[in-house]
Amino acid sequence: MLLDTTNKKAICFENSYVLLGKEFYASVKPTPVEMPCIVKLNYSLALDLGFDFSEFEQGELAEIFSGNQILPGAEPLAMVYAGHQFGNLVPQLGDGRAILLGEVIDNSNFRRDIQLKGAGLTPFSRQGDGRAALGPVLREYIISEAMYALGIPTTRSLGVVTTGEPVYREKVLPGAILTRVALGHVRVGTFQYFSLQRDETALKKLADYVIDRNYPLIKKVKNPYLKLLEELMDRHAKLVTQWMQVGFIHGVMNTDNMAISGETIDYGPCAFMDTFDQTKVFSSIDHMGRYAYGNQPSILQWNLARFAETILPLIDKVPDHAVALANEVIETYPELFKYYWLSGMRRKLGLFTSETEDEALIQSLLDIMQENEADFTMTFRKLCYAARGSGQEGSLRDLFKDSKSYKKWALNWRARMSRELKTPDDHFELMRQANPAIIPRNHRVEQALASAVDDGDFGPFETFLELLSSPYVEPKSHTEYLAPPKPEENVLQTFCGT
Ligand code: AMP
Ligand code: MG
Numbered sequence: 282m283l284l285d286t287t288n289k290k291a292i293c294f295e296n297s298y299v300l301l302g303k304e305f306y307a308s309v310k311p312t313p314v315e316m317p318c319i320v321k322l323n324y325s326l327a328l329d330l331g332f333d334f335s336e337f338e339q340g341e342l343a344e345i346f347s348g349n350q351i352l353p354g355a356e357p358l359a360m361v362y363a364g365h366q367f368g369n370l371v372p373q374l375g376d377g378r379a380i381l382l383g384e385v386i387d388n389s390n391f392r393r394d395i396q397l398k399g400a401g402l403t404p405f406s407r408q409g410d411g412r413a414a415l416g417p418v419l420r421e422y423i424i425s426e427a428m429y430a431l432g433i434p435t436t437r438s439l440g441v442v443t444t445g446e447p448v449y450r451e452k453v454l455p456g457a458i459l460t461r462v463a464l465g466h467v468r469v470g471t472f473q474y475f476s477l478q479r480d481e482t483a484l485k486k487l488a489d490y491v492i493d494r495n496y497p498l499i500k501k502v503k504n505p506y507l508k509l510l511e512e513l514m515d516r517h518a519k520l521v522t523q524w525m526q527v528g529f530i531h532g533v534m535n536t537d538n539m540a541i542s543g544e545t546i547d548y549g550p551c552a553f554m555d556t557f558d559q560t561k562v563f564s565s566i567d568h569m570g571r572y573a574y575g576n577q578p579s580i581l582q583w584n585l586a587r588f589a590e591t592i593l594p595l596i597d598k599v600p601d602h603a604v605a606l607a608n609e610v611i612e613t614y615p616e617l618f619k620y621y622w623l624s625g626m627r628r629k630l631g632l633f634t635s636e637t638e639d640e641a642l643i644q645s646l647l648d649i650m651q652e653n654e655a656d657f658t659m660t661f662r663k664l665c666y667a668a669r670g671s672g673q674e675g676s677l678r679d680l681f682k683d684s685k686s687y688k689k690w691a692l693n694w695r696a697r698m699s700r701e702l703k704t705p706d707d708h709f710e711l712m713r714q715a716n717p718a719i720i721p722r723n724h725r726v727e728q729a730l731a732s733a734v735d736d737g738d739f740g741p742f743e744t745f746l747e748l749l750s751s752p753y754v755e756p757k758s759h760t761e762y763l764a765p766p767k768p769e770e771n772v773l774q775t776f777c778g779t
Contacts, residue, residue: 292332294354294383301486306358311348311380312401316445319343323439330387346460347442348400355382359403363477364470364537365587367571372477374537375405392494394466399458414454415443416730421459421548427721427749428545433523435545436463464544467491469588470537476591488595491541506595511610514585516543521581522621527720528554528657532564534572534580536587550775552723555765557650557657563775582614628715629661631668631708633701642697646690653681656765661716669709717752724766
């Protein structure tokens with residue numbers, strides 16, 4: 282079906298990535314699907330992007346977001362990249378099932394990529410089928426939008442269509458396509474690809490592109506490429522701190538899943554933990570626990586080092602100088618991470634000022650949470666009320682197997698707070714913004730997906746999304762979504778779903 286867009290405000294695509302040159306991508310059109318059907322549209326994101334969905338019929342939107350209809354101005358492409366997957370270098374990966382339609386300039390003047398994920402084969406599909414199943418697509422929708430509402434940089438989800446076609450995984454599943462929106466899809470792996478090709482011209486083009494697009498303030502500094510490393514480190518140190526402070530486990534922190542824009546990207550087998558456990562892993566493919574919760578900060582440093590290696594020739598023509606300069610930056614990472622982490626944790630405990638012993642106070646809480654299998658989200662949320670003295674202390678203690686361990690810790694915490702000369706309400710307000718009441722608990726995610734995929738009932742998916750859109754206030758209804766899983770509801774593993 283051809284769209285008549287003559288009298289309509291069509292989506293105004295730009296294609297800055299295309300201008301980089303043919304070595305950066307393969308031009309490829311989405312493979313049409315049989316029976317596209319819209320199952321979810323993100324109206325508020327559409328508004329930010331300047332799209333007015335109301336100008337289109339649902340059927341037209343289904344054609345557009347399935348890739349069956351390419352709007353004028355779009356120049357679809359699959360990006361090439363490489364990457365370290367679980368520590369092993371793969372010299373060529375690339376978008377195997379994602380197709381970038383183009384970019385739009387949003388209402389805040391940011392350039393955003395509009396990409397279809399699950400849109401068919403590309404030259405980078407390798408053994409894959411280029412498709413995505415409805416479950417993982419809805420999973421990415423829920424989690425990315427929840428991350429956004431939590432205030433954590435992330436790619437966004439603009440819409441979901443079902444394709445009317447089956448995809449074959451362990452079993453036959455309904456196919457779907459996610460429209461993903463990002464400040465950029467360039468990855469650490471994109472730099473690795475050109476570094477492996479020893480193509481310095483392309484590396485420079487790519488670095489200049491991301492500086493221009495994502496780091497415009499560093500354009501004029503003396504060594505913008507060294508500064509890019511520093512800024513990337515800064516954004517990701519903040520990002521991973523934010524993950525840690527809501528109990529998020531990405532699950533596949535491969536270098537091809539690390540966005541230069543500083544957004545959380547490529548939601549695969551990611552999950553939020555319930556019971557606090559530094560060694561927690563959900564991903565069915567992470568056998569060694571490489572990407573366990575507590576390893577995320579050090580994996581980030583490893584990934585940053587891989588990035589630094591790619592841009593050494595841009596940092597300084599003399600290799601030894603380049604290495605020394607890059608090392609100087611990377612060596613500051615542990616301190617930088619600790620700075621962000623401590624600042625965030627102080628907020629979580631209602632502390633406005635810093636004292637040297639804060640780290641020990643925070644660590645001792647995490648230690649007793651681990652020992653006593655305390656629920657991460659509930660502990661911190663109940664601490665907000667405990668700080669205000671609004672009588673949840675009993676149920677907070679009950680989250681710990683040995684409630685005495687909490688009582689002992691709380692004495693130190695209260696002594697620490699009392700030195701700040703703030704009111705209980707001051708502490709409460711600070712904490713309430715740092716400790717979400719609701720997160721996408723894994724068992725609820727799975728239940729919402731099962732209803733949608735197995736029964737065609739999107740009710741739980743919609744209810745859950747609505748609750749997750751205001752994570753820092755207790756919902757008035759559906760409070761069952763706040764609770765940790767019962768033993769029989771516990772989800773032990775998540776699957777990539779690729
Ligand atoms: P991921 O683990 O989802 O980040 O994907 C790793 C690589 O595999 C990327 O290059 C993807 O584009 C590719 N890939 C994942 N699933 C598929 C699929 N179903 N078809 C083709 N390529 C895929
Ligand atoms: Mg990926």
